Amino acid sequence: xxxxxxxxxxxxxxxxxxxxxxxxxxxxxxxxxxxxxxxxxxxxxxxxxxxxxxxxxxxxxxxxxxxxxxxxxxxxxxxxxxxxxxxxxxxxxxxxxxxxxxxxxxxxxxxxxxxxxxxxxxxxxxxxxxxxxxxxxxxxxxxxxxxxxxxxxxxxxxxxxxxxxxxxxxxxxxxxxxxxxxxxxxxxxxxxxxxxxxxxxxxxxxxxxxxxxxxxxxxxxxxxxxxxxxxxxxxxxxxxxxxxxxxxxxxxxxxxxxxxxxxxxxxxxxxxxxxxxxxxxxxxxxx
Amino acid sequence: xxxxxxxxxxxxxxxxxxxxxxxxxxxxxxxxxxxxxxxxxxxxxxxxxxxxxxxxxxxxxxxxxxxxxxxxxxxxxxxxxxxxxxxxxxxxxxxxxxxxxxxxxxxxxxxxxxxxxxxxxxxxxxxxxxxxxxxxxxxxxxxxxxxxxxxxxxxxxxxxxxxxxxxxxxxxxxxxxxxxxxxxxxxxxxxxxxxxxxxxxxxxxxxxxxxxxxxxxxxxxxxxxxxxxxxxxxxxxxxxxxxxxxxxxxxxxxxxxxxxxxxxxxxxxxxxxxxxxxxxxxxxxxxxxxxxxxxxxxxxxxxxxxxxxxxxxx
Numbered sequence: 001x002x003x004x005x006x007x008x009x010x011x012x013x014x015x016x017x018x019x020x021x022x023x024x025x026x027x028x029x030x031x032x033x034x035x036x037x038x039x040x041x042x043x044x045x046x047x048x049x050x051x052x053x054x055x056x057x058x059x060x061x062x063x064x065x066x067x068x069x070x071x072x073x074x075x076x077x078x079x080x081x082x083x084x085x086x087x088x089x090x091x092x093x094x095x096x097x098x099x100x101x102x103x104x105x106x107x108x109x110x111x112x113x114x115x116x117x118x119x120x121x122x123x124x125x126x127x128x129x130x131x132x133x134x135x136x137x138x139x140x141x142x143x144x145x146x147x148x149x150x151x152x153x154x155x156x157x158x159x160x161x162x163x164x165x166x167x168x169x170x171x172x173x174x175x176x177x178x179x180x181x182x183x184x185x186x187x188x189x190x191x192x193x194x195x196x197x198x199x200x201x202x203x204x205x206x207x208x209x210x211x212x213x214x215x216x217x218x219x220x221x222x223x224x225x226x227x228x229x230x231x232x233x234x235x236x237x238x239x240x241x242x243x244x245x246x247x248x249x250x251x252x253x254x255x256x257x258x259x260x261x262x263x264x265x266x267x268x269x270x271x272x273x274x275x276x277x278x279x280x281x282x283x284x285x286x287x
Numbered sequence: 288x289x290x291x292x293x294x295x296x297x298x299x300x301x302x303x304x305x306x307x308x309x310x311x312x313x314x315x316x317x318x319x320x321x322x323x324x325x326x327x328x329x330x331x332x333x334x335x336x337x338x339x340x341x342x343x344x345x346x347x348x349x350x351x352x353x354x355x356x357x358x359x360x361x362x363x364x365x366x367x368x369x370x371x372x373x374x375x376x377x378x379x380x381x382x383x384x385x386x387x388x389x390x391x392x393x394x395x396x397x398x399x400x401x402x403x404x405x406x407x408x409x410x411x412x413x414x415x416x417x418x419x420x421x422x423x424x425x426x427x428x429x430x431x432x433x434x435x436x437x438x439x440x441x442x443x444x445x446x447x448x449x450x451x452x453x454x455x456x457x458x459x460x461x462x463x464x465x466x467x468x469x470x471x472x473x474x475x476x477x478x479x480x481x482x483x484x485x486x487x488x489x490x491x492x493x494x495x496x497x498x499x500x501x502x503x504x505x506x507x508x509x510x511x512x513x514x515x516x517x518x519x520x521x522x523x524x525x526x527x528x529x530x531x532x533x534x535x536x537x538x539x540x541x542x543x544x545x546x547x548x549x550x551x552x553x554x555x556x557x558x559x560x561x562x563x564x565x566x567x568x569x570x571x572x573x574x575x576x577x578x579x580x581x582x583x584x585x586x587x588x589x590x591x592x593x594x595x596x597x598x599x600x601x
Binding site for chain 1: 313334335337339340342344345346347348349350351352353354355356357358360375376378379380383384385
């Protein structure tokens with residue numbers, strides 16, 4: 001059970017995360033806006049509520065781990081880590097610059113708080129399985145959360161990994177599918193069928209629940225449900241690619257795009273307005 | 288007749304030995320544990336053995352996660368599947384973050400034999416050698432295989448261990464000391480210096496004995512550590528030899544021959560280089576010895592190739 005005040009606070013954090021995302025990406029250079037924005041609410045729920053995590057000690061052996069298998073959306077994770085204080089929010093401005101710790105795709109060992117090297121799609125869930133299996137073998141009680149994209153589900157290795165986790169009954173593993181229905185070029189369902197994804201995952205031996213990936217109450221309830229399962233659980237989160245910026249929403253062109261001055265100004269204004277509204281709501285609730 | 292042992296058997300036994308010494312060692316296999324000999328480890332440490340099924344890429348990525356959590360995983364399959372199918376996850380998830388995953392590629396080379404080209408790894412060294420952080424070990428006999436396997440427990444980064452299913456005699460002495468990055472001279476000789484790896488060390492030693500009868504003085508160096516390469520040993524040989532030879536059960540593109548050529552290209556003293564191996568071709572079905580003969584990798588053919596090349600050297 002999640003109380004309203006906590007939900008509002010998480011929504012405020014998610015709004016701040018989105019605003020920081022677009023601030024760090026800036027204008028004129030290509031960035032992965034779409035998938036970062038579609039995953040933002042789930043990233044906020046994980047880092048600001050769900051995960052057992054000490055920002056002062058991102059290498060704590062018993063920490064919960066988050067693996068961003070859809071590595072191009074890592075700016076959302078960078079924003080969350082900076083907001084937690086794992087590194088400074090000022091560092092976000094170095095994203096993808098030469099010599100930066102914030103690479104275009106996640107690099108473990110380089111960026112504090114990043115748990116895996118991903119970027120080549122389809123590999124992250126196997127890695128998450130390895131983390132979860134190691135926890136079982138060494139008697140540690142951490143959980144592993146892994147986010148995959150719906151387009152990423154085209155990659156065969158993911159289905160190998162789904163089979164492995166089911167066979168090993170990894171109850172310390174939760175997958176979130178960012179079901180934003182778009183891949184880089186166009187629809188995620190155009191080149192390969194993703195019909196009845198819930199049934200497919202269920203027949204692969206996973207506990208499956210569908211949620212609205214932008215409804216904080218559903219995300220939190222979904223994560224609570226997922227962690228209570230006796231085996232691996234997957235949340236199919238229905239999302240909108242580019243969520244929060246009107247001209248990006250549900251538009252494949254913003255998978256990886258450079259914004260014009262005008263677009264950047266509009267995006268910032270919309271996200272700043274959304275953040276201000278959430279701050280006001282959260283403030284009103286605590287009064 | 289000396290006892291002949293396949294390096295994969297020595298590996299299987301050593302792995303179980305390592306399992307007893309180090310609790311962090313875990314073993315993953317992709318449905319080939321009888322061939323790869325990880326069945327020995329499985330029988331002794333079933334809780335630390337993971338049959339991942341016929342999914343090599345999933346296996347190596349899972350191992351990467353295990354390594355990130357502090358374990359020392361050994362991944363096992365045929366060399367061609369392990370390096371070929373898994374090149375991307377090895378690159379992104381193991382080599383790039385330099386995680387201590389050990390990749391044991393079994394049945395490498397032509398001597399895989401009857402299964403044919405699909406199963407004969409002739410490009411695995413080339414693939415792994417292109418990756419930063421990767422250590423590549425290609426032991427020559429059962430003793431060196433055991434020592435190399437044990438050494439892998441201590442290595443901080445990733446490693447590829449090349450193993451075979453071809454019975455070879457002991458070529459390293461009982462007091463043999465294995466060290467990553469060190470090439471070992473097994474036969475003295477200055478006129479021709481032969482750098483050989485894996486099964487070919489034995490073949491090179493046999494060829495050298497024949498060359499001695501021809502009056503050619505050929506030294507043999509066992510290059511079991513292909514990366515890092517013992518560049519000092521190569522520079523030393525280059526400074527005195529009339530001819531440098533490389534022999535490998537691998538394509539002459541990207542393997543030991545290429546590594547030695549790259550090293551020699553930086554030397555001021557640069558003798559001619561003869562690269563023996565598979566000459567940019569695929570293998571085929573056949574018996575191991577027939578295939579080695581067809582590709583000029585049996586001692587008589589090695590001898591003949593060296594003599595031919597020496598005639599062109601002033």
